[in-house]
Amino acid sequence: MALAPGETNESFIREVDENLRRSQAEEFFRRYGLWVIGAALLLLVAFAGLLYWRGQQRAAAAEQSEVLAAVITDIGAGNTRTVEQRLAGIQRQGSDEYAGLAQLTGAAFALQKGNRAAAIAAYREVAADGDQPQAVRDAALLRGTALEFDSLKPEEVIARLQPMTTAESAWFGSAAELTAMAMIKGGRRSEAGRLFGQIASRQDLPPSLRSRAVQIAGTLGVDATAQMPAGS
Secondary structure (H helix, E strand, O other): OOOOHHHHHHHHHHHHHHHHHHHHHHHHHHHHHHHHHHHHHHHHHHHHHHHHHHHHHHHHHHHHHHHHHHHHHHHHHOOOOOHHHHHHHHHHHOOHHHHHHHHHHHHHHHHHOOOHHHHHHHHHHHHOOOOOOHHHHHHHHHHHHHHHHHHOOHHHHHHHHHHHOOOOOOOHHHHHHHHHHHHHHOOOHHHHHHHHHHHHHOOOOOHHHHHHHHHHHHHOOOOOHHHOOOOO
């Protein structure tokens, strides 16, 4: 079937365009082909290096995890002679995350030994360390605030924990309970009652925490039993 003049012109233009691109590609490869191959090889080498580095990082993380788990087990069993040295080793050699977890473990160990000031100082240091993952910093802030609760102003406790009292926060239960207690301390009893009611309504929180929230809310004149999930 014959093509219309317009279609013939378009077909011819496409053919010329394709030939031109092919010629340009051949000329480019003739001039720069070795560079292209070299760059591709360098990219592959770099990618292989990245995979190796990631593998090493995973291996190192697995080793740090095992050491930390062993330390925690030993603390629980009372075998604490080398605990501090091993935790210090993880802090020196570990990734930011495991160094932070080691420091948190050290803070808990210090508290277990009765050194409250050292535990608070360690929690403060981790919470303020911008190199730590946010989850580690939040854990340190929450634990440190609980330890310092009696010496802090209610407004300071509430301000510290505000980011963790959102419904989406993984720390909502503990942070909301501490916040509500600070509200009571600061005379904000009705707000505290409502917050305890929110705690009671969260089925994803431990039953002991929800039950405690119902009891405290009741002392504040808030009936939170209706907000307890069915079957609780």
